Amino acid sequence: MTEKKPLRLPSAKLVAIAAVAGIVCGAGVMVFRHIGSEGQVQGAAVVDAGLCEGAAKRITAIEPLLKGHIAAMSASDRPRVIPLSFKGPEDAAMTQADLKGKTVLLNLWATWCVPCREEMPALNALEKDNGGDDFExxxxxxxxxxxxxxxxxxxxxxxxxxxxxxxxxxxxxxVLKKEGLAFGLPATLLIDDNGCLLASMNGPAAWDSEDAKALVTAAKAK
Incomplete structure (x- = not known):
């Protein structure tokens, strides 16, 4: 059987498609209330100066690395914890707090989103090469x-x-739309091991690139 492969579109077209997807997705989403996968209301971001003090230092370290294939990613000017609720493997209820202790590249995607489908193999490769106890x-x-x-x-x-x-x-x-972090799909956050936001971007990227791997290495550094 022939193995299916995602579309391979030129970068300019991917960006354009991502922008259209953002308009379509944004038009269909209500943001007056934020209900998690288990029905609980998802709260606003929490700024904790002590908890996110280390995040500010890491942001300074990673800023020079936001270039090349990940140049669209922007360093956070307000490191903070954004409470999120979702379901994990085996349909288990989770929150972002369950990921504490590891650096996380958190990506929102949908099967109907063409740029999401395009970047999934690269995200898969990044996890295969770099995933572990300290990064996911x-x-x-x-x-x-x-x-x-x-x-x-x-x-x-x-x-x-x-x-x-x-x-x-x-x-x-x-929740991420209200925080100004998601205008469409895909949307990606880089979060440190305390759950604090380091950087974010909208649109697809080559996450299997050396630029992305260098960013992950720097984000994990203590």
């Missing part, structure tokens, strides 16, 4: 309905290193 690529699928579509996509395209995280309520997207 957490890709949260926000398709409505059941798990069949994202599971089928991951199987068909050989996404074998990423776990299936889900939020069919789109509550995570709503």
């Amino acid at each position: 690529v957490v890709t949260i699928n926000i398709d409505t309905g059941g798990d069949e579509k994202p599971k089928s996509f991951m199987s068909e395209y050989g996404i074998d290193s990423l776990k299936l995280y889900r939020d069919s309520s789109m509550g995570v997207f709503n």
Whole structure:
């Protein structure tokens, strides 16, 4: 059987598609209330000067690395913890606090989002090469309905290193939109081991590039 491969579109087209996807997605999302996958209201970001003191230092260290294939990523000017609720592997209820202790590249995606589909193999490769006790690529699928579509996509395209995280309520997207961090899909956050925001971007990127790997290495450094 011929192995399916994601579309390979020129970068300019990917950016344009991502922008359109953002408009479409943004138009269909209500942000007046933010409900997590288990029905709980998701709270506003928490600024903790003590908790995120180290984040400010890391942001200074990673800023020079936001270039090349990840030049669209912007360093956070306000490191903070953003409470998020979603479902993890085996349909387990989770919050961002469950990821504390490891640096996280958190990515929101959907099966209907073309640039999301395009970058998934690169995210998979980044997790395969760099994932471990101190770092994880957490890709949260926000398709409505059941798990069949994202599971089928991951199987068909050989996404074998990423776990299936889900939020069919789109509550995570709503929270990030209110925070000014998600205008469409894909949307990606770099979060330190205390759960503090280091950087963010909208649109796809070559996450398997040397630029991305250098960023992850610097973000993990103590």
